[in-house]
Amino acid sequence: MKTAELADLIRSGDRRALARAITLIESTRPDHRADAEALLETLLPHTGNSVRLGISGVPGVGKSTFIESFGLHLIDRGHRMAILAVDPSSKRSGGSILGDKTRMAELSRRSEAYIRPSPAGTTLGGVARRTREAMHVCEAAGFDVIVVETVGVGQSETAVADMVDMFVLLLLPGGGDELQGIKRGIVELADLVVVNKADGDLAAQASRTASDYAHAVRLLRPASAEWQVEVLRCSALEGKGIPEIWDAIGRYRDKLGAVGEIAKRRGEQARAWMWGEIGETLLAALKRHPGVRSQSADLERDVIAGRIPPAKAARRMIETFLAGPT
Numbered sequence: 001m002k003t004a005e006l007a008d009l010i011r012s013g014d015r016r017a018l019a020r021a022i023t024l025i026e027s028t029r030p031d032h033r034a035d036a037e038a039l040l041e042t043l044l045p046h047t048g049n050s051v052r053l054g055i056s057g058v059p060g061v062g063k064s065t066f067i068e069s070f071g072l073h074l075i076d077r078g079h080r081m082a083i084l085a086v087d088p089s090s091k092r093s094g095g096s097i098l099g100d101k102t103r104m105a106e107l108s109r110r111s112e113a114y115i116r117p118s119p120a121g122t123t124l125g126g127v128a129r130r131t132r133e134a135m136h137v138c139e140a141a142g143f144d145v146i147v148v149e150t151v152g153v154g155q156s157e158t159a160v161a162d163m164v165d166m167f168v169l170l171l172l173p174g175g176g177d178e179l180q181g182i183k184r185g186i187v188e189l190a191d192l193v194v195v196n197k198a199d200g201d202l203a204a205q206a207s208r209t210a211s212d213y214a215h216a217v218r219l220l221r222p223a224s225a226e227w228q229v230e231v232l233r234c235s236a237l238e239g240k241g242i243p244e245i246w247d248a249i250g251r252y253r254d255k256l257g258a259v260g261e262i263a264k265r266r267g268e269q270a271r272a273w274m275w276g277e278i279g280e281t282l283l284a285a286l287k288r289h290p291g292v293r294s295q296s297a298d299l300e301r302d303v304i305a306g307r308i309p310p311a312k313a314a315r316r317m318i319e320t321f322l323a324g325p326t
Contacts (some may be wrong), residue, residue, distance in 0.1 A: 292317045
């Protein structure tokens, strides 16, 4: 199928075309990359009109339940929502469970929602390398709320904050220091903190946790002078607190949009994306280089055995690469 034809189908809302486009984007074949870039260039004028949200949280916090409840709330109010859920990849087999459609069964049946699970692979940050591009394709298909769900919480999962307008951090009520102490770094990245599972026996504990974090975030330097991080409670299971979260997202966008900060953030993200792509592309080209491939095994053995420093081995391969084809 030609790029222009595929682009037209995507813009018309064809879900099969959308799935085909994201599969093309995620492919590592050089010919597919060329087609993907041509497709993205065609669609670029029709992107950027969505609310881009990143959602992260500790395992067991109920990210999928929250996203389903949140998505159903937005759909009932006339929105269309795409969820790009990044599943963990096994370091042994490379496989992924890709179970988000099972965990969001009701939402997956709605025509106004599109759920795309993708393997995280080896990408640092818990976000598939091509998630940014998939986000643009979903925007061109008419989805006005894009959610990127990360695989968990930690220093390697914070990459999502570099591709969205607003980063939402989900927390459990209480949980102890070993669970809630998700490091100052990720809390500093959050634009909105939500304590989930605020129901039943955990309701009182959720209130205390929200109060503690509300005090804590005031001690951190805000990312924007226009926005003080809010801490809210919700029960995704019961749907309580979901409208208030959407209202908070609206306040955030109104305040930052009025001073041009969202547009500035997206521009900076695009620049960082470009340089990141350069790094990934150069590394892939280096690994394919015949001269590098012929010496890499020996250099790896020498590094493992401690015969040469890793930096020296790396420099040798880079010098071979820069010398050109052999």
